[in-house]
Amino acid sequence: MSTITQSQNPAPAPRWLNTLTDYLSPGALARSSRNLLLPIIGIALFLVFWQLTAPKVDTSLGSFPAPTDVWEQAGQLWQEHASERERADRFVEMQEARNARILASNPDAEVTIRPYPGAPTFFDQIGTSLVTVLSGFLLATVIAVPLGVLVGLNRYFAAAINPLIQIFKPVSPLAWLPLVTMVVSATYVSDDPMFEKAFLTSMITVTLCSLWPTLINTSFGVAAVDPDLVNVSRVLRLSFWTHTRKVVLPSSVPMIFTGLRVSLGIAWMVLIAAEMLAQNPGLGKFVWDEFQNGSSQSLSRIMVAVLAIGFIGFLLDRLMLLIQKKVAWNE
Amino acid sequence: MNKPHLELTGVDMAFDTPKGQFLALDNVNLKIRKGEFVSLIGHSGCGKSTVLNIVAGLLQATRGGCVLDGHEVNTPGPERAVVFQHHALMPWLTVYENVELAVNQVFRKTMSKKEKRDWILHNLTLVNMQHAIDKRPGEISGGMAQRVGIARALSMKPSVLLMDEPFGALDALTRAHLQDALMAIQQDLNSTVIMITHDVDEAVLLSDRIVMMTNGPAASVGEELHVDLPRPRNRVALADDPTYVHCRQAVLSFLYEKQTFPGKSEPASTATEASTDSNAEVEAHTPATVPTDREVNDQPQQRAIA
Known part of the structure; x- marks a missing residue:
């Protein structure tokens, strides 16, 4: 319990800024290095280790992905999401336009509103x-x-x-x-x-x-x-x-x-x-x-x-x- | 003296323990007048708290019983309000809300909203805690929390106020302060009080009568002492008062000469000093098996899910 409460301390942004403005005070420096610097060092070391070892692990689908590959794919997934959204919007627009046309020619016609059939991103x-x-x-x-x-x-x-x-x-x-x-x-x-x-x-x-x-x-x-x-x-x-x-x-x-x-x-x-x-x-x-x-x-x-x-x-x-x-x- | 306000008759209390029956109280008799301040004093483990809990209705006597104003006591109730040793305030409620919980329950039909609020504030003012009504128990000192505990008990308009070592956990100065406050309140309200204490000075200073209990197991009332000191009493002036000194002397002699401290004396000396039944029992039980007041209290609530 106590470790959890300790680690949550550095989260809020204002404290971040405070730490930066009080940068010269040795106490603040020590605290900020403990709260911020050490986790960053830990993550950095892990990423370096991962980057270096991943290519050495070969699988039938190619070598194990390194951080850079993962980063690239994360961007790719976001791209897919964005373009899928665009297509969905266009689908809705087209559907509305078509329904409006049908209703214009025959006000009693039953129009169907279908959800976008694309795969979820x-x-x-x-x-x-x-x-x-x-x-x-x-x-x-x-x-x-x-x-x-x-x-x-x-x-x-x-x-x-x-x-x-x-x-x-x-x-x-x-x-x-x-x-x-x-x-x-x-x-x-x-x-x-x-x-x-x-x-x-x-x-x-x-x-x-x-x-x-x-x-x-x-x-x-x-x-x-x-x-x-x-x-x-x-x-x-x-x-x-x-x-x-x-x-x-x-x-x-x-x-x-x-x-x-x-x-x-x-x-x-x-x-x-x-x-x-x-x-x-x-x-x-x-x-x-x-x-x-x-x-x-x-x-x-x-x-x-x-x-x-x-x-x-x-x-x-x-x-x-x-x-x-x-x-x-x-x- | 006509009919007593509160009467304990032939009270026995036995607890079931894994090692068989444990007789805590043996034939306790006590009569208390209205407005009387009675202290129960005795060594730890002698069943003082058990007596108080029977009066409170938190424990049921194995034999005998307790009658208050002509009604037998079977269950706990607000007319016998209890002040606990460790204040027993709800830690998630503020000072005000703690008293409010009691007032809302006891006077939910008889008081209007405003009357309740005034009554809560009145009681908190009585114990001088009106300045901290929005604080939680964790934010105030032990002495202050105990004041709130007393205010909560008083707010129930009890016909008997039961106090289980109310000042036992406080430092000497705070204790003296609260004793004076309690004396003033008791004189104002003329309430009937039963108080448990370990403290000889406290007993003599506050009480009209001191009930001294013999050592457990199978504890009973050993001696009773009337304290004929005029009120209001002043602790400084009383220090040289011959009556005060005499009362103090009488209680001390009962506690340290007639009843030896349980567990501390050598078994040999116990045997030579007294040969009553109760002391023979002391030898049968090693100190470890004699439950303290606290353990006895906790027993009915013990639950475990492994």
């Missing part, structure tokens, strides 16, 4: 992944927090449910996925489905794998409410609901958030695997498709995805930390 896929992971994480939270409160409040219930938690917690998403796929296919039957089946399958798999840390931490937080505070609540004769709302939940908020952060990390990790197998059009599918594609740029493009996955995971964790600071009383 890398950035669209990032969006899909984020929506999927957040839906799965939200569902996990909605299940895990109330259940955790019950487990924490009632030790008989805890004893009954504890073995189930211990058994299901370590199950890999890859094991759940076939089952989830079959169940979703069998039960989610609709002529006009609101969600894609692949989306539901990925989301539910994410939920199944990510709810455990929140559940466990919530129950621990609830069970660890200061006995003095519980006695205060008893002296005041607070009802079960008021006691839960005013004493138990606020008291366990720090623990709940610790659980939520771990859960979100797991959710993001699980999502990529789930999308690969479920063919949900997100980052997982991107990686899988590039792998199947097997062109000379595939490895570089997969490496772009790897870095994007890592960076987004980092941002998600920061986001949770920010919310935790807003909500938790002990921060």
Whole structure:
């Protein structure tokens, strides 16, 4: 915990500028070198090592991509995204123009508005992944927090449910996925489905794998409410609901958030695997498709995805930390 | 004296431990008048807190019981407000909100919004904490937090105020300050107070009566001492007062001559000094197995998910 709080210090830009203006003060210099310089040196050394060793690793798709190749492909992916957007805009324009023409000649004619049929770009896929992971994480939270409160409040219930938690917690998403796929296919039957089946399958798999840390931490937080505070609540004769709302939940908020952060990390990790197998059009599918594609740029493009996955995971964790600071009383 | 305000009759308290039954209290009897300030004093582990928790309704006596104003005490309730040793304020609420939680609960039907607000501020002013109503417990000192704890208890308009070593965790100067404040408040409101203490001076200074408890296990009321000192009392003036000195002397002699400190005395000397049942019990239990007040309190709340 303490290392995490330390490393987040250099993030805001104003401090950056402050450090630059106080450049001459030795204390500031030492601090800035520790907060900024050392991470930069670390990254630089890693890039040099990567650049030098990558060409020596030969695969059937050419040598392993070096940082420069990855950079090039990142630009390439952005280009593809931009031109695809342009084409989509043009498609919409043409469609509108055609529909207007039809309506002009025959006002009663039924016009259809079709969405742009082009393939999703890398950035669209990032969006899909984020929506999927957040839906799965939200569902996990909605299940895990109330259940955790019950487990924490009632030790008989805890004893009954504890073995189930211990058994299901370590199950890999890859094991759940076939089952989830079959169940979703069998039960989610609709002529006009609101969600894609692949989306539901990925989301539910994410939920199944990510709810455990929140559940466990919530129950621990609830069970660890200061006995003095519980006695205060008893002296005041607070009802079960008021006691839960005013004493138990606020008291366990720090623990709940610790659980939520771990859960979100797991959710993001699980999502990529789930999308690969479920063919949900997100980052997982991107990686899988590039792998199947097997062109000379595939490895570089997969490496772009790897870095994007890592960076987004980092941002998600920061986001949770920010919310935790807003909500938790002990921060 | 007619009917007592609060009466404990034949109270036994036994705890189930892995090593079998542990008898903490054996036949405790106590009668308290309205407006009386009673201190419970005794060595640690003698069951003072257990007595207080039974009056509070937080623990159920194994045998015997407690009657307040003609009603038997079975559950905790705001008419028996408790001041805890470690303030027990909700750390996520401000000073004001902590008192508000109590006032909203106790007077939710009988007071208007404005009346509640005035009543909260009145109680915080009583303990001289009106300047820090928007601070959280983590931002104020231990003494200040304890004042808020007292304000919260007073805001419930209790018929008995129960204080579990309220000043035990404070430094000597802060403690003296709060003792004076408590004396003034008690005289104003004429509230009935039961206070647990380890501190002989505190007991003599504040109390109308000091109840001295024998060592546990199977602790009971050893002696009672009426402190016939006029109020208001002044700690400096009392230092030479013959009655004060005598009371102090009586409590000290009970604690250090009649009841030896548990665990500290040699088993041999315990055997020669006294041959009561309770001391025979002391030998049977090694110090490690005798639960402290704190452990006894925690037991009902213990939960674990491995």
